[in-house]
Amino acid sequence: MRNRPRVQKYLYSSFLTALLCCLLCLSPARADAEVVSSTELMERCRFYDGKMVTYRGEVIGDVMIRGEHTWINLNDDPYGTRRGRGSKGLAGYNRGQSIWCKANDVKDITYTGDYRHSGDIVEVTGIFNRACPEHGGDMDIHAIKVDLIKSGHRVSHPFNIRRALIALVLLMISGGLFTINRLKVRKHEGRG
Amino acid sequence: MILRPHLSDFKTIGFYSGKIIMGIGLLMFVPLAVALIFKEWNPSFDFLIGIFSCFSVGLFLQIICYTEKDLSWMHGMVVASFSWLLAMILGAIPHYLSGHFGSYLDSCFDLMSGYTTTGLYLLQDLDHISHALNMWRHLLTYAGGQGIIVIALTFLFRGTAGAFKMYVGEAKEERLLPNVIQTARAIWLVSLSYLVVGSLALWIIAVWEGMPVVRGLLHGIWVFMGAWSTGGFAPQSYNIGYYHSLPFEIVTMIIFIIGSFNFALHWAVWTGDKREIYRNIEVISFFITLMVTFSLATVGLMKLGVYPHVIDIFRKGFYQVVSGHTTTGFMTIYSRELVRQWGSLAMVGVTMAMAMGASACSTAGGFKGLRMGIIFKALMQDIKRIISPESSVVVQKFHHIRDIVLEERVVRAALLIVLCYIGSYSLGTIIGTYYGHPFVQAMFDAVSAGSNTGLSCGVTSPTMPTLMKIVYIFEMWVGRLEFVSIFALAGFIFAVVRGK
Numbered sequence: 001m002r003n004r005p006r007v008q009k010y011l012y013s014s015f016l017t018a019l020l021c022c023l024l025c026l027s028p029a030r031a032d033a034e035v036v037s038s039t040e041l042m043e044r045c046r047f048y049d050g051k052m053v054t055y056r057g058e059v060i061g062d063v064m065i066r067g068e069h070t071w072i073n074l075n076d077d078p079y080g081t082r083r084g085r086g087s088k089g090l091a092g093y094n095r096g097q098s099i100w101c102k103a104n105d106v107k108d109i110t111y112t113g114d115y116r117h118s119g120d121i122v123e124v125t126g127i128f129n130r131a132c133p134e135h136g137g138d139m140d141i142h143a144i145k146v147d148l149i150k151s152g153h154r155v156s157h158p159f160n161i162r163r164a165l166i167a168l169v170l171l172m173i174s175g176g177l178f179t180i181n182r183l184k185v186r187k188h189e190g191r192g
Numbered sequence: 193m194i195l196r197p198h199l200s201d202f203k204t205i206g207f208y209s210g211k212i213i214m215g216i217g218l219l220m221f222v223p224l225a226v227a228l229i230f231k232e233w234n235p236s237f238d239f240l241i242g243i244f245s246c247f248s249v250g251l252f253l254q255i256i257c258y259t260e261k262d263l264s265w266m267h268g269m270v271v272a273s274f275s276w277l278l279a280m281i282l283g284a285i286p287h288y289l290s291g292h293f294g295s296y297l298d299s300c301f302d303l304m305s306g307y308t309t310t311g312l313y314l315l316q317d318l319d320h321i322s323h324a325l326n327m328w329r330h331l332l333t334y335a336g337g338q339g340i341i342v343i344a345l346t347f348l349f350r351g352t353a354g355a356f357k358m359y360v361g362e363a364k365e366e367r368l369l370p371n372v373i374q375t376a377r378a379i380w381l382v383s384l385s386y387l388v389v390g391s392l393a394l395w396i397i398a399v400w401e402g403m404p405v406v407r408g409l410l411h412g413i414w415v416f417m418g419a420w421s422t423g424g425f426a427p428q429s430y431n432i433g434y435y436h437s438l439p440f441e442i443v444t445m446i447i448f449i450i451g452s453f454n455f456a457l458h459w460a461v462w463t464g465d466k467r468e469i470y471r472n473i474e475v476i477s478f479f480i481t482l483m484v485t486f487s488l489a490t491v492g493l494m495k496l497g498v499y500p501h502v503i504d505i506f507r508k509g510f511y512q513v514v515s516g517h518t519t520t521g522f523m524t525i526y527s528r529e530l531v532r533q534w535g536s537l538a539m540v541g542v543t544m545a546m547a548m549g550a551s552a553c554s555t556a557g558g559f560k561g562l563r564m565g566i567i568f569k570a571l572m573q574d575i576k577r578i579i580s581p582e583s584s585v586v587v588q589k590f591h592h593i594r595d596i597v598l599e600e601r602v603v604r605a606a607l608l609i610v611l612c613y614i615g616s617y618s619l620g621t622i623i624g625t626y627y628g629h630p631f632v633q634a635m636f637d638a639v640s641a642g643s644n645t646g647l648s649c650g651v652t653s654p655t656m657p658t659l660m661k662i663v664y665i666f667e668m669w670v671g672r673l674e675f676v677s678i679f680a681l682a683g684f685i686f687a688v689v690r691g692k
Contacts, residue, residue: 042528060319061428064402064436071402071436073428079317090294090316092654094429098436115232115322130533137504138436139526155320163237163289170244177251184258 035123038076038097045130045139053128055097055141056149059112059119070103072122080113080121099124100135101143111152121150196691197684203257204267205274210253212275212341216283217246222331223286227324235324238289246282269680272341273673280304280665283332290325292316294654297661304665306332308672309555311424311521311646312637312664314654318429323410326427330417336672337421337451337555338383342376382458383420390416390447394440401437415440419447421555424521424646431523438507441524445514452478452518452550454562456593473569473590474551474561478517481564485545486513492538509538512647517545519557521646530649536632539649543636546645547617557644557671559613563606565590570603612675616642616667623663624651642667 035056041048058080064071075096078089101124113119126143129135134142220243227236263271283306284299293299298314305312306329315321315329395412399405411427418425428434432444450458453475460468469475489509499505508525515522530539549558573588580586588598596602620638625631629651637651641664652664670678 042526042532045529045532061434062403062407066402073430073434075319075429077317079320090292090654092316094317094319096319096430098430098433113319115320131499131504131508133500133504135436136438137499137501137508138433138524139529157232157234160234160237163234163241167237167240167244170241170248174244174247174251177248177255181251181255184255188258188260 038095041097041128042139048128049130051128052125052144053141054123054125055099055128056121056123057096058121058152059109060094060096061112061114063106063109063112065103068103069100070106072099072101072106072109073097074099074122074124075113075119080118098138098140099126099143099146100132100140101126101146105143105146108148111154113152116155116157118152118155120148120152123147123149194687194691197687200259200261201267201684203259204261204263205270206253206257207259208263208267208271209275209278210250210257212271213246213250213253213278213282216279217243217250219331219335220246220283220286220328223324223328226327227322230323232322232324235286235290235322238286239324239328241289242283242285245285249278249282266680266684269677270684273669273677273681275341276304276307276669276673279307283307286325286328287315290321292318292321292325297658298654301661301665302329303332304668305646306423306425307336308644308668309333309337309421309423309519309557309646310641310644310668310672311418312641312648312652312668313425314652314661316654318427326410326414329425330414330423330427333421333423333425334383334387334417337423338379342379378459379455382455382462386420386447386450387413387416390420390443393443397437397439397443398435401435401440415444416447419444419520419522420451422448422452422518422520422550422557422644423555424515426522430526432511433524433526441507441511444522445511448518448520448522449514452520452554452556454551454553454592456553457551460593468593471591473565473592477561477565477568478550481548481561482514482517482545485517485541485548486510488541488544489513489534489538490541492535492541495537496533496535498533498535498538513542513545516542516640516645516647517548518550519546519643519645521640523647527648527650530636530647531633539632539636542647543632543639546639546643546647547613549643549645557642559610559643562592563610565592566598566603566606567610569598570606573598609674613642613671616670620663620667623660627657627660638664638667642671644668644671 034054036048036053038055038057041053041055055074055076057074057076060073060075073096075094077093077095078091079094109120109122111117111120123146124141124143125145126141128141130139131137132140132142220239224236224239224243227233227239280300280303284296284303287293287299287302288296292315293302294314294316301312301314304310311333391412394415395409398408398411403411414425414427415432417423426432426434432441454472457468457472457474486509489512490505493499493505493509499508511522511524530542547558548564549560550556552560552562569588569590573586576586576588589595590598617635617639620641621631621635624634624638633649633651636647636649639645640647641652
């Protein structure tokens with residue numbers, strides 16, 4: 001009778017271990033514990049297909065809610081973490097991946113990337129599909145977990161006074177040319 | 193003997209080119225208004241600089257080249273090709289000032305791509321550009337689709353006999369109405385009517401699919417402009433894949449198919465002749481070649497087991513093939529998916545579709561359905577001649593707005609232009625292969641540039657060599673103007689150098 005709690009404890013821990021093993025076996029294979037890039041997902045799409053991946057990027061454009069789920073587009077290019085805008089920080093095309101997740105999981109997203117904003121950086125863990133059967137063959141990630149890593153911010157575009165002055169000078173030049181042209185046309189019409 | 197052009201020839205060309213440049217300046221008021229509405233101050237300065245630069249150059253040319261002389265055929269052709277180059281250089285000012293381009297050449301590339309309704313781009317960080325710049329990109333394709341000379345004819349010309357020669361120089365030969373300026377206005381009437389209906393439809397879908405009202409409206413207008421003009425520019429780097437919406441895909445596909453039809457066909461239908469849709473040689477040719485190329489792409493996709501369901505093959509495959517065939521360039525897949533998933537056979541199917549293109553006198557590029565139809569009819573005529581008695585006269589006809597007897601000169605002209613297109617595609621392919629790209633990929637992007645399509649498998653990028661960028665710009669330019677006016681410009685330059 002004294003051994004009963006010990007046996008119970010033993011059975012309980014054995015059950016938990018077996019359950020964990022089953023979960024690990026039944027869950028989709030995890031390709032890598034590290035964060036994968038969109039380039040890697042694209043170039044090795046057949047390898048990652050159907051596997052659990054972790055992906056991180058800037059939320060771009062719009063959070064498009066569809067019922068209980070939502071689409072977000074995450075860019076993992078360097079532009080998300082850039083402070084300002086301008087030709088100095090150019091790093092090629094945007095690169096990203098579309099994410100299908102629960103609408104509740106994106107409640108914390110405040111900023112989405114556009115001209116005025118750097119979007120929130122989020123990390124998603126989910127199943128990668130190179131041709132999703134649920135979404136008409138789209139390449140996407142069905143997220144199981146969405147974590148906000150870094151909040152986005154408003155991007156300032158300081159007023160460019162030099163350009164305003166150039167525009168003013170060009171306005172005056174074209175105004176002068178317009179007047180000369182009108183006079184010339186009138187002169188010729190008068191002759192005609 | 194080649195005669196050296198007279199000073200009056202330069203004056204005529206300069207004067208009319210100046211007028212067209214003024215038209216580009218006027219067009220920039222639209223993105224300027226968008227910049228002011230959304231309080232995008234720096235982009236508004238970029239557009240003011242662009243507008244006044246165009247006005248300054250345009251007025252300067254009109255003052256120093258003032259003439260009352262009308263255009264000859266040579267003048268009209270040279271004005272068409274030269275003004276497109278000038279419009280590219282001046283129109284690129286707001287692009288370059290936006291800070292999203294690695295060089296001025298890259299900005300010019302995007303401008304030429306826009307005017308020619310190609311859709312390839314070297315703009316970097318598209319997802320963070322201003323509304324004003326996005327409006328300018330899409331307006332370029334919309335205006336370029338109708339033709340920048342059509343714009344000038346609509347607003348800036350009072351009706352000269354030579355106007356038709358410039359209009360033809362821009363690869364449009366159909367006169368919808370007796371007067372060319374009325375024709376230009378009719379083209380705008382058709383396009384603006386579709387703009388209202390199409391943008392409204394896309395706006396409703398965008399909002400339904402979860403986009404905010406204002407952004408949905410802007411995206412609706414921009415995507416319509418990209419679709420109708422068979423341009424292929426989209427406001428986000430994910431292109432049409434951004435929306436993840438089947439209704440959006442269906443509506444865009446309807447718009448770019450309609451947009452790829454001949455303006456003469458549109459006008460015939462508008463004026464009550466609905467039977468023209470079923471009888472026109474271009475429509476028949478388009479659907480036959482579409483089925484052939486789609487079948488090829490489908491076999492390629494099925495062979496590699498790219499998509500799990502047949503419906504997915506249709507959704508992805510058909511969209512990309514139609515987009516290529518109408519020379520639109522919208523994509524619902526990532527560029528690199530073509531290489532990593534689709535494989536060579538499906539890519540060849542899309543390449544063939546792009547090369548053939550859609551209708552003549554439309555916003556589309558490529559060989560054109562009319563020429564494909566004419567060549568096919570000529571082949572049929574030759575086969576009939578072989579199997580008919582020697583004494584018989586074989587007459588072949590085709591229907592394009594009216595029944596036309598197939599003549600040798602028509603076949604010769606069609607074959608010559610197709611040959612020029614093949615030359616242009618080959619040039620791009622050779623350059624791409626020279627820089628180390630696999631043949632199929634080099635050919636895909638070269639044909640895309642030459643046929644003004646805009647689909648890319650990843651060869652086109654801001655980091656590609658300068659020579660490749662120049663060759664692609666050249667391909668887009670000659671492809672859109674259909675060679676004749678480019679030959680006229682080359683002849684004019686030759687006459688300046690070697691003439692007596």
